[in-house]
Amino acid sequence: xxxxxxxxxxxxxxxxxxxxxxxxxxxxxxxxxxxxxxxxxxxxxxxxxxxxxxxxxxxxxxxxxxxxxxxxxxxxxxxxxxxxxxxxxxxxxxxxxxxxxxxxxxxxxxxxxxxxxxxxxxxxxxxxxxxxxxxxxxxxxxxxxxxxxxxxxxxxxxxxxxxxxxxxxxxxxxxxxxxxxxxxxxxxxxxxxxxxxxxxxxxxxxxxxxxxxxxxxxxxxxxxxxxxxxxxxxxxxxxxxxxxxxxxxxxxxxxxxxxxxxxxxxxxxxxxxxxxx
Numbered sequence: 250x251x252x253x254x255x256x257x258x259x260x261x262x263x264x265x266x267x268x269x270x271x272x273x274x275x276x277x278x279x280x281x282x283x284x285x286x287x288x289x290x291x292x293x294x295x296x297x298x299x300x301x302x303x304x305x306x307x308x309x310x311x312x313x314x315x316x317x318x319x320x321x322x323x324x325x326x327x328x329x330x331x332x333x334x335x336x337x338x339x340x341x342x343x344x345x346x347x348x349x350x351x352x353x354x355x356x357x358x359x360x361x362x363x364x365x366x367x368x369x370x371x372x373x374x375x376x377x378x379x380x381x382x383x384x385x386x387x388x389x390x391x392x393x394x395x396x397x398x399x400x401x402x403x404x405x406x407x408x409x410x411x412x413x414x415x416x417x418x419x420x421x422x423x424x425x426x427x428x429x430x431x432x433x434x435x436x437x438x439x440x441x442x443x444x445x446x447x448x449x450x451x452x453x454x455x456x457x458x459x460x461x462x463x464x465x466x467x468x469x470x471x472x473x474x475x476x477x478x479x480x481x482x483x484x485x486x487x488x489x490x491x492x493x494x495x496x497x498x499x500x501x502x503x504x505x506x507x508x509x510x511x512x513x514x515x516x517x518x519x520x521x522x523x524x525x526x
Contacts, residue, residue, distance in 0.1 A: 253400050254361065256376045256392070261358050271393050274355055275380040278328060318424040318505065321385070322417070325424065328377040329411060334370040378410075379403045385427045385501075387494045389434065405438045412440070428501040431483045448481060448506060450513065455479060456503075457510035464500055465490060481506070 256274065261267055327333055335341045338356050359376075360369050379392035379400065390399040409415075410423055426432040429446075448456065455474070459467050468486035471479040480486060482502055489499040 253375075253395065253397055254372065255395055257358050258361070270355065270358065271380075274359075274376070275384065277353070277355065278324070278377060278380060278384075316501075317508070318421045318428065318501070321424045321428075322421050325378070325381055325410065326420070328381060329374050329407060331370050331374070334373040334377070335366065338366075338369055338373060340366045340370070374407065375400060375403055378407050382406070382427055385424070386430065386498060402434060402438070409438045409440060425502075425505065428498045429482065430489070430495050430498050446481065448509070452479070452481065453506065453510040453513055456506050457514040460507060460510070464503065467503065468499075 257267055257270060261270070332341070337353055338360055339353070359373065361372065364372070376392065379390055379395075382403065383390055383392060390396070390403065392399065392403070406423075410420060423437060426437045459470055462470060468490040471486045478485075482489065482499065486499070489495045
């Protein structure tokens, strides 16, 4: 396996912090492909730290983190596509395979000039996965320094996520586990999975009864339920909600259980299903 190098080339950051570049790279995961001719000249040549580029990406990232594992799985599949990585780096063009597309603003700071195209694609896939995982479980990995054991775990995760024969449900379960802080990283990459969180019908009914509460109100209500607190994720809900690093993951896990509860206890949901059939 090619040696693990940092995301940006050695000369990048010699004159100051490159924190904004890592943020821009992470936000770029949600960039939609644009026709280059439609992009204004000022945006093509914009400085990497321009706020107008960061804000839309940051907004998309927040929407992604609170989304459903099914849609998050689709995002990761697209990010790990070798064709997509090659296009991003400027090696080919998905719409015009006989021409090379213009380099993305960050690609020139990431692409290793002494590596083959294949090795550069391998590097980009690894860092795309690391940035994706960091969105769902912030600060669990050091992908900026980087910490070599952390990046080796990322490569192991990619191997498990893309292994031959894996189905959509198994990939979605992997994404769901990433969003649940109590699931250890070493457990996630095991191909033999243990039992998953399954709430009983009565527990899902209680989840459904709290559907009109805000997430903050729900965390308090669940912890103060009598005669026994309702803490399905193994920790105090208020504690998780108050922790900025855990809040989004807690919301995702709660929303997943709300979806399950809705399927059981929302009459309108059942009617809509019958109408679709």
